[in-house]
Ligand SMILES: Cc1ncc(C[n+]2csc(CCOP(=O)(O)OP(=O)(O)O)c2C)c(N)n1
């Protein structure tokens with residue numbers, strides 16, 4: 001855990017202490033929108049080394065901070081009371097669900113303004129209403145209302161974000177920002193007790209199980225990203241020659257060109273060859289994987305519990321045995337040391353990337369998302385970060401091959417539309433030297449696409465592809481019939497650079513036009529690029545078609561109930 005670097009002095013104010021500690025946790029940039037309840041803290045921020053990125057909306061600032069946290073390790077968003085704070089709730093709920101450590105800082109009315117409970121602007125119900133909302137969607141929350149405990153509270157809450165990889169909430173009444181505590185409580189980090197006997201036994205049981213295995217497989221999940229355990233997973237896999245698959249939320253957890261990587265495991269939603277290879281395993285090592293419906297292909301995954309070793313930061317289960325108090329990293333390290341040697345499993349040619357038939361561009365062909373992904377695949381390099389929104393952007397993006405690990409961002413579990421464009425801002429800020437490619441549905445774009453304006457303001461050069469199917473394509477596949485609610489107002493997305501005052505737009509309708517626009521965009525790093533891709537009527541990726549089959553059946557059965 002980052003320790004306070006000699007800044008425990010009570011000579012500094014509460015606001016300054018918070019700013020110092022954010023930096024100790026590696027937060028160099030912060031997203032948000034100011035307001036009168038947070039102005040004094042904003043001014044303090046602006047005078048600090050932290051770079052403040054103003055966004056167009058608070059929920060966008062939340063998505064940007066979430067993406068930044070996924071890449072950087074921790075992120076922060078700073079907003080005003082209620083009108084800003086409550087607007088950021090959805091993004092923070094997503095960060096909670098998908099384990100992204102975002103620090104939410106909100107201003108609030110001063111304590112001296114609250115006497116006699118006046119009706120101050122932005123107040124909803126009680127002065128604590130916003131805090132209570134955030135208590136539900138954060139792993140820890142505090143209001144800095146007591147100078148004596150303020151520093152310890154900041155420590156407690158930031159430590160929780162760091163340890164649990166979940167968002168936290170810090171509220172500062174505006175008259176507390178400049179208060180210098182006369183004395184301050186220190187913070188004592190709660191001891192994490194590791195049960196050494198349980199650890200030893202768990203490692204032994206896992207070792208025995210793996211050693212006996214003839215067809216082992218690793219399924220790596222998102223926690224491997226969050227806890228920075230990628231090297232350990234690769235080490236274990238390489239040492240024991242165990243093939244690795246990843247879940248959708250964990251996509252790119254390992255370099256997708258790694259010889260042991262066999263692709264995404266998504267139950268019946270994924271490639272049949274991968275599903276079969278995983279499900280016929282006699283020892284499935286699930287590492288940091290969330291058992292979510294989408295990760296498991298809407299519960300079509302067939303993983304036989306007695307064959308599984310299921311380990312996350314929250315639980316460890318081997319077959320029917322539960323172990324408690326065992327940190328994910330210690331288990332992994334212990335398992336590597338035990339050096340299990342299961343039978344080496346040959347990876348069939350059909351699971352190797354090189355087995356894919358060579359893609360041949362058909363310049364006159366209408367646009368189909370799955371084929372577009374093949375075109376994009378040729379451009380991805382080690383310096384690309386791919387961001388995918390919800391809808392067919394995500395499903396089709398499963399077909400991309402991400403070169404480096406942790407370079408694929410998507411809200412693949414919480415599935416909130418509108419993530420991609422603001423997340424692209426967060427990714428550009430976190431890694432200004434890399435190229436960000438964002439893929440977004442037209443519906444999702446209409447929600448938060450205005451954040452392109454921030455991209456223009458900051459002078460970044462991401463490439464955004466808007467998949468234009470005039471509406472909520474995914475939902476058309478989930479509910480039979482032609483429904484007006486799936487239609488949206490068609491926009492000329494490619495003309496938006498003129499509105500934002502920067503960037504270049506392209507309207508493409510064929511594969512040839514798409515490839516040409518992408519080439520042009522890729523070569524130009526002086527501005528952002530927005531490619532409006534008009535899809536063939538009724539187009540859907542293979543993954544969406546498979547999912548629609550499963551989910552559609554559920555939606556229908558739900559409707560009949
Ligand atoms: C914030 C939010 N609102 C509503 C939904 C429900 N929803 C899921 S997919 C979808 C349609 C997405 O449309 P678009 O972004 O155009 O992508 P497409 O499905 O057409 O690829 C909707 C409305 C959601 N996931 N998130």
Ligand SMILES: [Mg+2]
Nearest residue numbers: 441442471473
């Ligand atoms: Mg659409």
